[in-house]
Amino acid sequence: xxxxxxxxxxxxxxxxxxxxxxxxxxxxxxxxxxxxxxxxxxxxxxxxxxxxxxxxxxxxxxxxxxxxxxxxxxxxxxxxxxxxxxxxxxxxxxxxxxxxxxxxxxxxxxxxxxxxxxxxxxxxxxxxxxxxxxxxxxxxxxxxxxxxxxxxxxxxxxxxxxxxxxxxxxxxxxxxxxxxxxxxxxxxxxxxxxxxxxxxxxxxxxxxxxxxxxxxxxxxxxxxxxxxxxxxxxxxxxxxxxxxxxxxxxxxxxxxxxxxxxxxxxxxxxxxxxxxxxxxxxxxxxxxxxxxx
Amino acid sequence: xxxxxxxxxxxxxxxxxxxxxxxxxxxxxxxxxxxxxxxxxxxxxxxxxxxxxxxxxxxxxxxxxxxxxxxxxxxxxxxxxxxxxxxxxxxxxxxxxxxxxxxxxxxxxxxxxxxxxxxxxxxxxxxxxxxxxxxxxxxxxxxxxxxxxxxxxxxxxxxxxxxxxxxxxxxxxxxxxxxxxxxxxxxxxxxxxxxxxxxxxxxxxxxxxxxxxxxxxxxxxxxxxxxxxxxxxxxxxxxxxxxxxxxxxxxxxxxxxxxxxxxxxxxxxxxxxxxxxxxxxxxxxxxxxxx
Numbered sequence: 069x070x071x072x073x074x075x076x077x078x079x080x081x082x083x084x085x086x087x088x089x090x091x092x093x094x095x096x097x098x099x100x101x102x103x104x105x106x107x108x109x110x111x112x113x114x115x116x117x118x119x120x121x122x123x124x125x126x127x128x129x130x131x132x133x134x135x136x137x138x139x140x141x142x143x144x145x146x147x148x149x150x151x152x153x154x155x156x157x158x159x160x161x162x163x164x165x166x167x168x169x170x171x172x173x174x175x176x177x178x179x180x181x182x183x184x185x186x187x188x189x190x191x192x193x194x195x196x197x198x199x200x201x202x203x204x205x206x207x208x209x210x211x212x213x214x215x216x217x218x219x220x221x222x223x224x225x226x227x228x229x230x231x232x233x234x235x236x237x238x239x240x241x242x243x244x245x246x247x248x249x250x251x252x253x254x255x256x257x258x259x260x261x262x263x264x265x266x267x268x269x270x271x272x273x274x275x276x277x278x279x280x281x282x283x284x285x286x287x288x289x290x291x292x293x294x295x296x297x298x299x300x301x302x303x304x305x306x307x308x309x310x311x312x313x314x315x316x317x318x319x320x321x322x323x324x325x326x327x328x329x330x331x332x333x334x335x336x337x338x339x340x341x342x343x344x345x346x347x348x349x350x351x352x353x354x355x356x357x358x359x360x361x
Numbered sequence: 362x363x364x365x366x367x368x369x370x371x372x373x374x375x376x377x378x379x380x381x382x383x384x385x386x387x388x389x390x391x392x393x394x395x396x397x398x399x400x401x402x403x404x405x406x407x408x409x410x411x412x413x414x415x416x417x418x419x420x421x422x423x424x425x426x427x428x429x430x431x432x433x434x435x436x437x438x439x440x441x442x443x444x445x446x447x448x449x450x451x452x453x454x455x456x457x458x459x460x461x462x463x464x465x466x467x468x469x470x471x472x473x474x475x476x477x478x479x480x481x482x483x484x485x486x487x488x489x490x491x492x493x494x495x496x497x498x499x500x501x502x503x504x505x506x507x508x509x510x511x512x513x514x515x516x517x518x519x520x521x522x523x524x525x526x527x528x529x530x531x532x533x534x535x536x537x538x539x540x541x542x543x544x545x546x547x548x549x550x551x552x553x554x555x556x557x558x559x560x561x562x563x564x565x566x567x568x569x570x571x572x573x574x575x576x577x578x579x580x581x582x583x584x585x586x587x588x589x590x591x592x593x594x595x596x597x598x599x600x601x602x603x604x605x606x607x608x609x610x611x612x613x614x615x616x617x618x619x620x621x622x623x624x625x626x627x628x629x630x631x632x633x634x635x636x637x638x639x640x641x642x643x644x645x646x647x648x649x650x651x652x
Contacts, residue, residue, distance in 0.1 A: 099453060150635055153393040153456055157586060158635055161628030164583075168625040282579075286460060293457060329468040336468070339461030343454050344445050 073199035075311060077271060080206035082307035084213050084264040086291040087300050091217055091257040093289070094298035095226055096250055097233030100159040101285040102143065105166035106258040108280030109136045110265020112170060115183040115275050125189040125270060132262040139166075140258030144251045163285050170277040182276025189270050206267055213260055217300055220256075229253055230298070290335050296348045306350070310335055364495040369605075369612045371501045374508030375567050376604035379585030380592065381515055382559030384600065387589070388532045389552035391452060395459040396437055397560050399466030401578030404430040404561025405568035406474055409481055427561045434557025437462055438550055446546075463579070470575040480572045500569045507562065516597055528552055580624070584611075587631045606630065 085107055092098040113132035117123035123131075147158045170177050177183065188197045189205065220226050228249050231239040240246045269275050291310060295302030313334060317327040342350060379401070386394045407426035411417045417425070441458055519525035527543045528551070535545040563585075564578060584607055592603025607627055614626040 099457070146632055146636055153452055154590070154635065156453075156456060157393075157590065158632065160583070161587075161631050164628050165625045165632075168622065172619075172621045172625075286464065289457075290461070290464075326472060329472045332468040333465050333472075336461045336464030340441055340458050340465070343450070343458035343461065344441060346445075346448050346450055346454070 070199055073203055075315065077199065077203050077206055079308045079311045080203070080210050081264045081268055082288070082291060082311060083210055083304045084206075084267075085261055085288050086295065086303040086307050087213055087217055088257045088261040088264075089288055089292050090295075090298065090300060090303050091220065091260070092254045093292050094296075095221060095229040095233065096253040097297075098148075098250060098254055099156055099289065100147070100254070101156060101282065101289060102140075102159040102163045102166070102258070103261050103288050104280045104282070104284035105163045106136045106140060106261040107265040107268070107284070107288075108166065108170055108275075108277070109139060110262030111269040111275050111280070112177055112183070112265075113262070114266040115186050115269045116176065118186055118270075119183060125191075125266070129263060129266050132266050133259040136262035136265075137255050137259040140255045141251065143258075144254040148247065148250050148254070160282065160285075163282055167277060167281055170280060177277070180276060180278075182274055184274045186269050186273045186275070188273065202271055206271075209263055209267060213263065214300060214304075216260070221298070221300070225249070225252075233298075287335075290339050293342060294335065294338050294350050296350070299348070302350075365612055365616055367495045367497055369608045371497075371504060371570075372611065373605050373608035374505045375563055375570075375581070376584050376588050376607055377508050377600060378511060378559055378563040378566070379581055380588040380600045380604055381511065381597065382556045382563060383582065383585045384589055384594065385528075385552045385556035385559070386549075388594065389528050390442070390446075390531075390549040391455075392442055393452070393456040393459065394437075394556070395456065395579075395582070396462035396466060397434075397556065398578040398582035399463045399470070400430050400434050400557050400560045401564035401581055402467065402470055402573065402575055403433055403578075404564035405481075405573050405577075406470055406479075406575075407561075408565045408568070409474075409479055409573075412481065423565060426565065427558050430561035430564075431554045431557045433466070434553045434560075435550060438553040442549075443546060467575050467579070474575065476575060478572050478574050479568075481569050498570070500566065504566045504570065507566065511559065511562075512597065512601070519597070524548075524551060584627060587627055590631060591634050 085103060089100070089103045092100055110132040113135050114123075114125070114128040117128045117131065118125070143159070143162050147155055147162065150158050171179055173179070188195045189202075191205070228239065228244050231244065232246055232249060236246055268279075287310070291306045292303055294310070295304070295306030310331070314327045314331045317330055318324065322330060338350065383394065383397055386392055386397065404426050407429050408422050411422035411425055412419065415422075441462060442455065445455065445458060517525075519529060527538070527548050530543060531538050531545045531548045538545050538548070560578075560582075563581065564573075567573075567581060568577070585604075588603035588607045589600060590603070591606055592599035592601070607630065610626050610630050611623045614622050618626075
């Protein structure tokens with residue numbers, strides 16, 4: 069039972085992360101590989117604040133968001149000078165830089181040793197320690213982020229972003245500030261990505277840099293692509309599928325050592341197939357006539 | 362100091378091979394082929410398989426592993442990228458598909474060979490040759506020679522032979538090539554084969570020099586890509602400059618700061634270049650919107 073709850077909490081984390089990435093990748097067309105980095109910034113901010121300076125959980129969320137947002141703003145100033153392939157390579161480079169800062173800045177992050185002993189979250193006088201209460205807390209954040217993103221996608225700003233990803237030059241010609249809209253969406257998505265990071269740090273109570281590698285970024289990006297670009301509920305289903313996939317493989321009777329690799333092979337295959345057929349996410353593979361929302 | 366220079370030259374030769382193997386595909390088909398990283402690893406692991414499990418002689422193992430890597434590269438092109446090209450998708454779609462391919466191929470290696478570090482033992486470990494007080498191993502000398510040969514060979518190929526000319530033609534305008542009777546599909550296939558062969562060579566050499574894990578191809582490929590972007594797409598001389606810059610910066614960082622900052626320094630150079638000189642030393646324009 070505990071383990072099932074743990075899986076549900078993981079699904080919540082990945083849902084949040086992939087939906088945040090969906091804001092920049094799905095709506096604005098800025099496919100970035102930096103999101104594990106921003107996730108890590110959130111986790112490290114709250115870990116350092118709560119262990120060294122004994123901050124509680126709630127003030128460290130906005131702080132983590134602000135730090136992650138500032139870094140994302142600087143990153144977007146650099147990365148948005150490039151397009152397409154070069155943008156992805158640029159964000160990949162920034163991901164590697166963020167990772168090596170986490171891995172090598174011994175004074176601040178303790179490097180590969182990681183930061184242990186992150187306290188659990190205090191909420192209205194009692195501490196959120198059991199799995200079920202943590203699941204409820206993460207569900208609250210999932211709903212909050214989903215709500216925010218859904219409203220953004222339906223607002224004028226969201227429509228501008230979609231217009232940009234459809235035809236950048238045309239939207240510029242009708243007077244939309246393309247550069248500003250891209251910067252805002254990238255920064256916003258990084259700020260929101262810091263939230264699952266803070267939750268993760270308090271949940272696991274120990275963080276080290278290996279949770280925030282390039283592979284993690286690729287994994288989050290695959291969730292977004294498999295779920296469909298610009299499709300928020302798709303991201304949710306895709307993350308549920310990919311988190312539960314190793315369990316399903318174990319159910320079939322595959323040993324653990326193979327299951328981890330098999331999972332990656334399967335999601336790699338899905339990624340290739342989705343791209344080859346040119347459909348937007350797995351959902352459209354099965355219902356070809358679905359309308360793009 | 363001589364040792365430092367020598368190390369720079371060795372890394373430079375490896376990065377040059379990598380960037381040129383990547384460039385072949387990117388130049389001809391505009392596909393940002395991340396899957397090349399897995400082919401680098403495939404080359405090295407096939408070599409390990411032949412030399413350890415089957416006990417083939419060195420030369421035959423090298424040739425066989427290059428052939429198999431080329432086969433994998435060609436299969437990638439035939440099964441995935443050519444099918445995609447029929448629908449004329451965006452460049453990003455190719456990139457994401459190649460990331461997917463990379464994940465599949467890399468994990469296939471992990472499944473078969475395991476995730477742990479492997480070392481190729483070709484000969485007993487020796488101190489190496491001494492040149493002006495610096496040490497260099499035989500493998501490293503071979504690396505430098507191979508890289509030099511390929512630099513000359515690739516230049517001759519691109520500028521003198523018909524194949525090279527058609528690769529350049531397809532790179533500048535695939536549709537016009539089709540009209541004039543040069544099959545762009547065929548040329549891209551040749552480019553994939555050449556790129557995979559070079560990637561396998563680079564993989565084998567660097568695996569002999571140090572050691573390997575299933576993911577080591579990705580890091581190496583990224584160095585190659587950074588060198589290519591810095592050097593600018595479309596000229597082998599630019600690649601020389603790019604890989605030289607990357608190798609120098611990495612080894613200076615290792616010398617003055619610490620080896621652990623090597624990766625970060627590489628990407629910081631990339632970003633600085635993207636800010637101030639996005640075209641590289643030479644090469645094409647990047648901007649989508651030309652005003």
